[in-house]
Amino acid sequence: MYKDPFKEYIKESEPTKRDKGYAWHTAIGLQAVDGLKTSDYLVHTAVRNIEGEISFEEANALLQTYYEKNPARDVSDRTEEADKVSARIAALLSERAFSFTPNEYLSIHRKLFAGIYSHAGRIRDYNITKKEWVLNGATVLYGSATELRATLDYDFSEEKKFSYKNLSMDEIIHHLAVFVSRLWQIHVFGEGNTRTTAVFFIKYLRTLGFDAANDIFAENAWYFRNSLVRANYNDLKNGIHETTEYLEVFLRNLLLDEKHPLHNRTLHISGALKETKNPYIEMKKPDIDEIKADIENMFQTKTANHILKLCEAFPGQTIFGRSDVMNAIDIKSSRASDLLREMAEHGIIESVTGHGKGKYRFRQQER
Numbered sequence: 001m002y003k004d005p006f007k008e009y010i011k012e013s014e015p016t017k018r019d020k021g022y023a024w025h026t027a028i029g030l031q032a033v034d035g036l037k038t039s040d041y042l043v044h045t046a047v048r049n050i051e052g053e054i055s056f057e058e059a060n061a062l063l064q065t066y067y068e069k070n071p072a073r074d075v076s077d078r079t080e081e082a083d084k085v086s087a088r089i090a091a092l093l094s095e096r097a098f099s100f101t102p103n104e105y106l107s108i109h110r111k112l113f114a115g116i117y118s119h120a121g122r123i124r125d126y127n128i129t130k131k132e133w134v135l136n137g138a139t140v141l142y143g144s145a146t147e148l149r150a151t152l153d154y155d156f157s158e159e160k161k162f163s164y165k166n167l168s169m170d171e172i173i174h175h176l177a178v179f180v181s182r183l184w185q186i187h188v189f190g191e192g193n194t195r196t197t198a199v200f201f202i203k204y205l206r207t208l209g210f211d212a213a214n215d216i217f218a219e220n221a222w223y224f225r226n227s228l229v230r231a232n233y234n235d236l237k238n239g240i241h242e243t244t245e246y247l248e249v250f251l252r253n254l255l256l257d258e259k260h261p262l263h264n265r266t267l268h269i270s271g272a273l274k275e276t277k278n279p280y281i282e283m284k285k286p287d288i289d290e291i292k293a294d295i296e297n298m299f300q301t302k303t304a305n306h307i308l309k310l311c312e313a314f315p316g317q318t319i320f321g322r323s324d325v326m327n328a329i330d331i332k333s334s335r336a337s338d339l340l341r342e343m344a345e346h347g348i349i350e351s352v353t354g355h356g357k358g359k360y361r362f363r364q365q366e367r
Contacts, residue, residue, distance in 0.1 A: 015094040020050045022213045026202070027089035028082075029218030033194040033225045035317035035362070036082035041066055046090070056091035063087055076352075078317070081116050085192075088112045089199055098203045100160065102152045109189055109196040117191055123148050124190045132233075133311060133362075134226045134267050140233055142187040151186050155179070164208070173251050176205075177244040181231035194225050205255070216254040216262075222315045223262045224250055230267050240269050265308040306331070306339055307348065314362065319352050321359050 015023070024046040028038050042063070049059045067080045088111055098104065110121025129139040143151050159179050164172055184197045198217060205212045217224065227246035234242050246267050252258045306329050313328040314320045320328075325336040340360060343349045349360040 017050055017052075019213070020090070020094055023090040023093035024050060024086070025215060025218040026093060027086040029215075030089060030195050030198055030221045031082040031086060032221040032315050033198075034078075035315050036078050037318060038082045038086050039079050042083040042086060045087070049090075056087070056094065060084070060087050060091070074353075076317075084116060085112050085195065089195065092199055093202060096206070098207060100156070100204060100207065102149075102156050105152070105156075105183075105188070105196070105200050108200050109192060112196060112199070113192050117189075119190050123152075123188050126190070128187060128190070132226075132229050134229050134264070135233055135269055138233070138235070138269075140185065140229055142185065148186060148188050152183075152188055155182055155186070169256070173248050173255070174244065177231065177247040177251055181228055181244060181247060184228045185232040194221075194228070197228075198224065210255050212254055214254065214257065216250065220250065220253075220262045222312075223264055223267070226264055226267045230269075233269075235269070238269075264312050265305075268308070303339070303342070307343065311362070317361050319359050319361050321356070 028042070028046070031038060045054070045059050045062055048054045049056060054062070063084055067083075072080055092108065092111060106121050106123070113120040125145050127145050128142055130142075131137050131139060162175065164175070167175070180197065180201050183201075184193060187193045189196065198221070202212050202217070223246075227244075227250055230242070231244045231247050232242055234240065249260045250262060253260055253262065309329045310320075310325065314324070322333065322336045322340060325331070325339060326333060331339070340349070340358075344351065344360065347363065350363050352359045352361050
């Protein structure tokens with residue numbers, strides 16, 4: 001009787017609704033690391049894919065056609081990027097094919113950003129800095145352009161040699177945090193590093209036996225990025241040391257289904273901006289007038305806390321106005337107007353045209 005020698009090498013089956021739902025939720029949530037938001041059309045397309053009406057290839061084709069017919073009117077509108085990259089991330093997360101190599105890492109970037117960035121899949125040939133809110137405007141020291149490939153190869157080779165045998169789960173979490181923070185710090189690409197690193201890391205975690213199929217990345221993408229920043233920044237004269245503690249908390253929620261709170265304000269290098277143990281401290285001390293460190297060391301604590309809440313509510317380049325501010329931090333209309341004026345005067349936000357009067361966003365960070 002003839003036996004098919006290729007029977008065991010079956011084609012990867014179509015992912016389930018659960019898997020596709022997770023992939024889309026994560027893909028859309030990851031756009032927050034660059035302050036991007038997807039369109040209603042993308043959500044509609046995602047639902048059709050999850051329901052099995054269209055494939056990932058058809059979803060990408062529909063998006064391509066949609067934006068050919070509906071090009072962005074404003075060069076600052078990055079919705080097309082958010083939509084297309086989300087669809088590509090969802091497709092990559094829904095397939096199991098993966099190899100732990102530098103070329104795989106470069107390939108993921110190329111697949112995500114082809115036709116969006118001219119440098120898709122290419123190692124940058126220039127040095128970069130980026131002002132970070134969580135560092136009060138300072139920057140992480142990213143990899144030198146002349147050493148990027150060598151550094152990337154070294155980190156991969158060291159991880160390949162590393163053995164997780166006999167390690168406790170705490171030790172495993174710590175090592176994974178160190179690995180992904182170092183990979184991200186290289187910042188191999190001119191743009192799109194965090195999204196590429198997240199996709200690669202999720203797929204790598206699967207090879208280690210972790211499911212990682214929950215909402216942690218989708219709902220805490222900005223926290224993930226800020227924790228990577230804190231894992232790669234030192235300011236010793238001010239008592240600030242690089243630490244993976246925040247990243248480890250994120251990973252414990254992701255991999256062990258623990259429920260640690262993930263608040264971006266707790267990552268800020270200024271201790272005055274950390275979450276207080278007593279949420280009613282301002283009510284107990286309404287007359288406090290001590291000026292403490294805030295985003296620019298120029299605002300009172302209460303104002304700084306308002307700004308931090310807005311940073312969480314409207315990350316990156318999200319557009320917002322007075323009514324949005326009122327809802328986000330529960331203040332009166334007059335105070336919301338004053339707060340927006342103060343933030344604009346100090347260069348924290350900038351006005352946005354083409355979206356109605358009185359619309360703002362946090363200033364575009366350097367990349």
